[in-house]
Amino acid sequence: MTEMQNDPGRWSRLADATGFALNIHAEQTRKGSEVPYISHLLGVASLVLEHGGDEEQAIAGLLHDAIEDQGAHQEPIIAERFGARVASIVRGCTDADTLPKPPWRARKAAYLAHLETAGPDVLLVSCADKLYNARAIRIDLQTHGLAVFERFNAGHAGTLWYYRALAASFQRLLPGPLSAELATTVAELGQMATALDR
Template sequence: MTAPVAGARPAAWSSLAEAASLAFRLHGPQRRKGTAIPYVSHLMAVAALVLEHGGDEEQAVAALLHDAIEDCGAEHEAEIAARFGPRVAAIVRACTDAEVLPKPPWRARKEAYLAHLEGAGADALLVSACDKLHNARAIVEDLRELGPGMMARFNAGRDGTLWYYRALAEAFARLLPGRLSAELGRAVTEMEALA
């Protein structure tokens, strides 16, 4: 357990609780790709990673809601801004790689997201890196349990998925150097070895 930072105002957590409620309402029936795991488990894990890596309550709120626009519809952006403020809405927007259905082609979407990271602010980089770290860790666990065949569940298959995660690891190592990007790099290296 870590001691509070001297002079720091303790978080009230009311916004985080409200965001969790919204995340459960929006994503409740969804499951992680190719699994029976509730999707909200990912959102909670990303919020936990944000807090573990020094994020504040608003960044954790954005982590809980980071897929709301992409997976549940662009109409939720206004609700997020009204309920949680412009900073949270901006982070969620910055973590969104598509808001239209059908989504643009996978490779073009991912290349655009990687390019977008170059100009993303620190808030968005933190939430995005935590999102990608949790995803990478989940893929590694599935590879350990199910073997390389599980990579077929992804739209881009094995090669595209490995390309994307290596490109993400390199981008975050450059844009957000430190423990978080190092953890992502290690997870991606293990993913590559197991796949």
């Protein structure tokens, strides 16, 4: 059996992107918790790789919230440092880059419409992002009950509407195990929320 050669250049760009993400998101925590935000970004990159993504798609997974959370000035920095493809994916995963953000429902409806013409790179990273979030909401729903929806602008009904719409879109636009798990997780969220609301 031949041992694999150690390639010092393999994953070096992903390592660089991890450091970049750690730096720009250093002070952020997950909504309504003390969990470092970087956990979400690492989780999304991991899902991208687990579902066949390449290094640039994984980098975009790490940086998918950079424009939305840290400002539009990050886009040219990302393009220069990680390339036009990565910057394009990050832009495609961004639902707003202004403060204050546009009204929630209109912004989410626009994002759903945007997915209809998004390329496979954006669909993969965005679906990984939404699956990670849905999993986290499911865990928090088990732990904290319906109070978890108080963290979200849209509350219980709006959050479930959005995730159901996302799951339906991704099943159609990106059929496969990733979107299937999103659909299953979102269905479980709805069932749990209904049971807790009785």
